[in-house]
Amino acid sequence: MKRWFKQAKFEKHQSGWLFIGLVASFFLFCGLTQSFENDKPTPYTLRYPANFGARYTIPADNPTTKEGVYLGRLLFYEKKLSAGNSISCESCHLQKLAFTDGKALSAGADGSLTTRSSMSLANLLWVRNFFWDGRSPNLEQQAAFPLTNVHEMGQPLEESVAKLRQTALYPPLFKAAFGSDIVTSDHILKALAQFERTLISADSKYDRYLAGIYQPTAQEIRGMELFQNAPNPQKQIRGANCEHCHGGVKTFKELFHNNGLDSIFNDNGRENFTNQPEDKGRFRVPTLRNIMLTAPYMHDGRFQHIEQVLDHYNEHIRESETLSSFLKDVSNEINGKKLMLTQNEKTDIISFLSMLTDSTFITNPEFSNPHLTLKSQ
């Protein structure tokens, strides 16, 4: 070093430039390593009201990051993930319908129909058993079903990987999210799961009421009370007992029940997955968030209108071996067999259900199709 400095002093003109050059390249090098460190994806903060609670698990090998969520959002709206590039996740999960499609059953890439109705994708962060039969324990595993099912997107994951590898768009995005620009099926599923975890619906009138910033109408309050109360005719408490299964701020419990739709089942529901006879005809208790946007209702979309759902629980419960005991002999009249709500009471409940519509959720630009903005740029 000393010699070099001596030389630098002697050959002033030439080595001065050399010295500056070396110093400059040193700073450039530091800058480069700095930017390599910044290549690590940025953690994404999931925001939700405290009353939603933190009972959820994010897999340790798939932390939620801004880059991962953005990639997942692009993939959610990516038709290349389907056979014939015909449909994307969005085809059955439209944001404006709280990520349902308004259909009883949905047509897949080959035009054939799904066996069950498309579910709303709201507040999946808290769901522990996915699908109507609860067969998937996390979003990473869940995503593989609709991607590959012949009645849905109908394309093997390897083909999706091959298609994405050929694009200019995706490899750098996979690198930003997962550190490698080699597209893999594992990373496709992880990115989709990350995006889906961000789909939080927590800004409805009901949330604003719970936060003390919205005063419900008299009808909404009547509906809310009926929704929450179990009927007790001896004590003259009228109720629809909805909360027994749809209770709590998230309006679902992690339960599977036979809600009396049929006596003879076309679809054995959860039994197909557990092979336990007591699960025959049992289906997931879904969220009621945005329920006024997610018609038609039930696992097979048999009810077009919310009024039919209320009529079902009030008057048309069908007996069977596995019928939920919470729907048996529950009545607003002493010794009654049916719920016996009045027409006005049903209307009041629907008024409360309308409070669960979250217009922020269905218009949030962060959940919308990012390809549209990409094209316009």
Place this chain on the structure above:
Amino acid sequence: MSPFKFHPLTFVWVFILSLSLSVCGFAQNTASVAITGEVATPLNLTLQDLSTFKQVSQKVKERDGKEHEFKGVALIELLEKAGVTTGSKLRGENLAKYVLIKAADGYEVIYALAEIDPEFTSQVIILATEKDGQPIPSGEGPFRIITPNDKKPARWIREVRSIKIAFAKD
């Protein structure tokens, strides 16, 4: 020629038939309770297994206001059988263990280990298999937890499928 001569394929058919019968048997008789987690020996107990334990009865008032007699096995006995840290071992960090009980419909409840242990409490929580002398009906049974001192029966979990012992890790 012997009259008992069989076609060689007959044996194959008999084998397939007996195999399918045994499979049917399994499908009919799968009701069981799994005890897992922080245990020395994981267990999977059927009604028949439970009948080999000492039977205990509890008379309790149900939500309907009527008194019913539930019969089954003390939960503590099952935990001991599985080698859970009960009795003299229920101290120190083991006091931070909980028992997570899950039902067929997804319902879940929690007890602290100390709530079940006779050195801490005089109530006997049972895993019931009979109600008023009959097997507990479907939708409620075949296995149900009865906790006599709970005034509200919300933890009297029906259709018990699994019992998991775990450490609270927060």
